């Protein structure tokens with residue numbers, strides 16, 4: 001019999017020796033063992049099958065971070081269902097789009113979700129609309145089903161998950177991640193970050209993205225490690241839990257906020273062997289401040305939804321602030337400038353290739369083709385340079401994506417919302433430097449001739465359609481937008497603009 005490439009089977013083989021050991025420890029709650037989670041996942045897999053979900057079907061999930069949410073992810077892997085996680089901050093209007101695009105066999109949402117979400121699911125003919133709460137509640141757990149301990153056979157190229165991400169067009173597209181892509185990235189990280197028996201991961205990230213769900217959880221499961229599973233990021237709780245952990249992964253905002261916490265010191269970090277940061281640039285100030293306070297040099301790494309983690313600063317060797325380190329095993333990186341491979345230190349666009357790569361955008365062959373080169377490399381859209389020994393430094397992005405607190409905001413999507421408002425002739429949305437979030441969203445809006453813009457109306461429109469983290473934190477009304485000779489809006493000029501004239 002050939003081997004089962006299902007990631008659930010690969011992970012289980014690795015954590016099997018730890019079945020009766022702690023897996024998820026939520027501060028202040030009961031700890032779940034690996035066996036508890038295995039059984040819960042087997043019950044959820046059987047329950048989903050019971051409602052008609054079949055291998056290859058998508059399951060769209062918009063729930064809070066909880067142990068059951070991890071069990072549901074593992075259940076989908078086990079059943080061969082394609083897991084499609086969504087940020088709980090998304091509005092029903094945003095979820096309706098994902099549901100219509102993914103055409104799932106099941107939608108699992110929070111018990112308290114807006115009724116319009118259920119209507120949207122019905123309109124999209126979703127077979128099963130289920131709920132999952134934070135504490136074992138919800139209709140999914142009430143389906144009578146015997147645990148199904150079989151792990152459905154999958155091939156390397158079968159889909160494990162679809163994660164929505166977006167290009168400059170502003171409409172999210174689903175990155176198709178296969179059992180192989182997730183597996184190879186997990187093993188590469190487990191190796192380069194030197195996981196050892198006894199490692200304990202402090203988990204502070206959300207679990208609807210690659211970083212918190214795959215990077216963090218897969219490393220822990222491959223290691224049979226205990227995970228201190230924080231439902232939310234709270235600097236005081238996290239600081240108090242640090243001494244129980246050996247590894248923590250975060251986005252730069254997490255490290256900035258920990259530094260702002262007066263209790264953080266080297267003693268709290270005495271058992272930590274690895275802090276990693278990614279999803280957005282880590283400033284040299286935070287890197288140096290963290291080293292001064294704790295004695296730890298954060299390992300910055302670089303990744304992307306479509307390809308997982310690509311590079312990391314070394315565990316042994318220099319961790320250089322402002323660089324994202326070396327390619328992971330099995331990952332190729334090249335920098336292309338004016339159509340040719342750039343010489344060391346020359347800035348160009350970063351391209352990559354490897355088994356960690358996605359298999360394309362869900363039902364969007366044209367957009368998949370446009371992100372790939374003729375020789376099969378993926379265009380990341382990031383700009384950077386490689387030094388002579390292969391270390392990568394990022395200097396920016398070719399698209400005008402905003403990264404706020406590690407979450408991506410696509411200006412087009414926000415501009416479309418503003419442009420649809422009464423009296424708005426046009427708008428331009430930019431990311432402005434922010435100490436806490438890295439970048440924050442600022443909108444410039446131009447009124448139609450003779451009209452007056454109501455900023456509260458614009459804010460209300462954003463509330464109705466866009467997740468809160470995408471809302472402009474400042475809306476500035478201007479007579480016109482700066483344009484170049486070709487008529488293109490000069491966003492760089494807007495980013496540089498002092499925003500004292502701000503209206504909220």
Ligand code: MCA
Nearest residue numbers: 209210211233253278279303304305404405406407468469
């Ligand atoms: C929350 N808010 C935000 C953000 N998060 N506003 C702007 N940007 C954000 N990122 C707003 C809320 O809407 C709310 O607004 C207020 O802040 C407080 O909300 P709360 O939920 O309490 O927020 P928080 O706990 O302070 O969250 C901040 C955070 C979080 C911890 C930085 O955003 C976070 O966990 N970010 C990590 C995202 C991540 O994992 N990215 C990886 C994707 P109000 O109160 O006004 O209503 S990238 C990836 O996966 C690739 C592969 C990679 O390289 O890693």
Ligand code: AMP
Nearest residue numbers: 165278279280281301302303304305408
């Ligand atoms: P996402 O599409 O949400 O996966 O975000 C991926 C993008 O995050 C990358 O294309 C980079 O622009 C950015 N990113 C991730 N890690 C880093 C990092 N360490 N430094 C700078 N940018 C990063």
